[in-house]
Amino acid sequence: MFASVAADPAFRWPAEGVSRVPFRLYSDPEIYAREQQRLFRGPIWNYLCLEIDVPNSGDYCQGTIGETPIVVTRDDEGILHALVNRCAHKGALVCLRQRGHADSLTCVYHSWSYDLAGRLQSVAFRHGLRGKGGMPDDFQPSQHRLQPIRLATFCGLVFGSFSDATPDIETFLGPQVAGVLRRNLGRPLKRLGQHSQVIHNNWKLYAENVRDSYHATLLHTFYTTFKINRLDMDGGMILSEDGRHSLSYAKRAQLTESAEYAKVHSAQYKSGLQGPQLLDAFTEFDDGITHMIQTVFPTLTVQLTLNSLAVRFFTPRGIDRTELFWNYLGYADDDENHTAMRVRQANLTGAAGLVSLEDGCINEFVQRGARGSEDVSEFLEMGGTEVASSDGSRATETAIRGFWQGYRALMGL
Amino acid sequence: MEPTKLPPVAPALRARIEDFLAEIARLIDDDAVECWPEAFAEDATYRIIPRDAFEAGQPVGILSCEGRGMMRDRVLALRTANIFEPHRTCHVLGRPRLTPATDGTIEARSTFALYRTQQGGRTELFAAGKYLDRIIERDGALRLASREVVLESGQVDILIVLPI
Incomplete structure (x- = not known):
């Protein structure tokens, strides 16, 4: 085992800055523990679920912030709450089902029961049995509750934050990100499918x-x-002002084939499709953009590939394990034909996605390739060393550098 | 609730169907996936979907094909375009529950366990679930008119590239 950050006060980010990323960041348990505190519980908004997952009073849905289990509830007045899914008594999960409907949340261990705002309503055997046992006389239910965290919604997305220092959601997102989220999610949504x-x-x-x-x-x-x-389509990479959120976009109709593609493996697959309906698409927006990958720091991605709309969320499940959730969406007013196209195009992404399945293994290849090289760094100079929007070219790693800029600021590294 | 009494399927037909279903699994396990689309009717549908999404009636699963053309595209993509670590599969099939439908087709439901072996030698249970098949006879041969692969878990380890 190599020295961890805590045991090695000499750890310094390479002098080149965010164009270098030490591989130890992917395998150091101290780093991982620090992320849970400083980053996930830091002054940021974390995606929890979709509003359509909790449409009615009494609905609840589980989420996670880093490794901390969260439950989102909608109370009798229709107000959303985000609560740590941990009983105030012994710490057991209060909510077991991934999603459901209930009048209250009751811990199965000792029947402590909470209302949907997380307030403790009752404690089993509080006064003991036959006058014996029970809680002390000064026990006050109002002093015990499920830990609430801050909650914000934006365009059907539900976010939570542990930190009082987190700015309001629109300030956190910035004007560009907020604008693109409104474009893609600013209408009533419906869920078409999900897997992880x-x-x-x-x-x-x-x-x-x-x-x-x-x-x-x-x-x-x-x-x-x-x-x-x-990359020879008209497109670009736009970063938020702080660099940590990004938008990659392309316009399919604006393709001027570049000679450089003749040399790359990926352009050598010449066959036409025998099932060409896979790529049947309709025009939804008048800006000509047909491909968008929008990231919201740290772990949210909104994808619109042709007409395939998906909210991707990923979360750590250990230092070298990540769960990636695919939420496939349509708009509530989609007609049958539009839904059929979104359903077919869902084949492009996801765990079996024709254009995404490689990502299921490629990151593992880096994890494995970097073993034993904790003091070596990634080299990220495509498109330069700056963190800045790159209008007109996506042959750049600027958005990755932007992620690390945001990461370093929160982590103090 | 009492178990449903199924109308009988002639033993000879049952034997043919069981052989047919075993052969489809063999095509995948023996790296003869090019032949896999030929087990389907030309306009057949194929879908892999988690049980939760299936029971909720959601239209998007993990993979879907409308017609044999899309199945052949999948095979061509996995042979020539997609990049993944080499692995093998081993399907273990349960006995199909057969229900003759009024239109002359046969509905078959069979459970499966699917083991995956990575090139490093790890053999793991990759998926378990059921096939919901509609089987027809065309020109003397059995074909799948539709196959729903319903996975018990909606959580996929690494990726799916081979049909299940």
Whole structure:
């Protein structure tokens, strides 16, 4: 085992800054523990669930912030609450089902019961039995409750934060991110499907991967060959002012084929599709953008590939294990034909996605490749060393550098 | 609740169906996946979907094909385009529960366990679930008119690239 950060006060981020990323960040248990406190419980908004998961009073849904289990509830007045899913008594999970409907939340261990705002309502055997046992006379139910955390909603997304220092959600997102979320999610949504994928790598490798517009058309052959997304399409990478959120976009109709693609493996797959209906698409927006990968720091991604709308959320399940959730969505007013196209295009992404399945293993390849090289760093100079929007070119790693800029600020590294 | 009494299926037909279902699994396990679409009717549908999404009536699963063309595209993609670590599969099939439908097709429900072996040698249970098949006879041969692969878990380890 190599020295951890805590045991090695000499740990310094390389002088080159965010164009270098030490591999130890993916395998150091001290780093992992610090992330749970400083980053996930820090002054940021974490995605918890969708509003459509808890549409009615009494509905609840589980979420997670880092490793901390959270339950989102909608109370009798329709107000949403985010609560740590931990009984105030012994710490057991209060909510067991992933999603459901209930009048109250009752811990199965000793029947402590909470209302949907997390207030303790009753304690079994509080006064003992036959006058014996029970809680002390000064026991006050009002002094015990499920730990509430801050909650915010934006365009159907529900976020939670442990920190009082987190700015309001729109300030956190910034104007560009908020604007694009309104474009893509600013209408009533409906869920079309969901599944998750367990990938065997540190969560930050996926955070990088999803910001990596450089790899997308090289590793994911299907993108390139069928001209769903190529770097020679009109497009760009836009970063939020603080650099940590990003938007990669492309316009399929604006393709000027570049000679550089003749040399890459991913452009060599020449066959046409025998089931061409896979790529049947309709025009939803008049800005010409047909491919968008939007990231919200640290672990949220909104995808609109052709008409396939999905909210991806990933969360650490240990230092070298990440769970990636795929939430496939449509709009509530979609007609049958639109839904059919979204259903077919769902084949492009997800755990079996024609253009995304490689990401299930590629980050693990980095995790494995970097073993024993904790003091070596990634080299991230594609598009320079700056953290800045890159309008007109996505042959850049600027969004990855932006992620690390946000990460370093929170982690104090 | 009493178990449903199923109308009988002639033993000879049952034997043919069981052989047919075993052969489909073999095509995947023996790396003959090019032949896998040929077990389906031309306009057949195929879908892999988690049980929760299936029971909620959600239309999007993990993978879907409408027609043999999309199945062949999947096979071509996994042979020539998709990148993944080499692995093998081993399907263990349960005895199918057969229900003749009024339109002459047969509905078959069979459970399966699917083991995956990575190139490093790890053999693990990758998926368990059931096939919900509609089987027809065309030109003297059995074909799948539709297959729903309903997975007990909605959590996929690493990725799915081979059909199940």
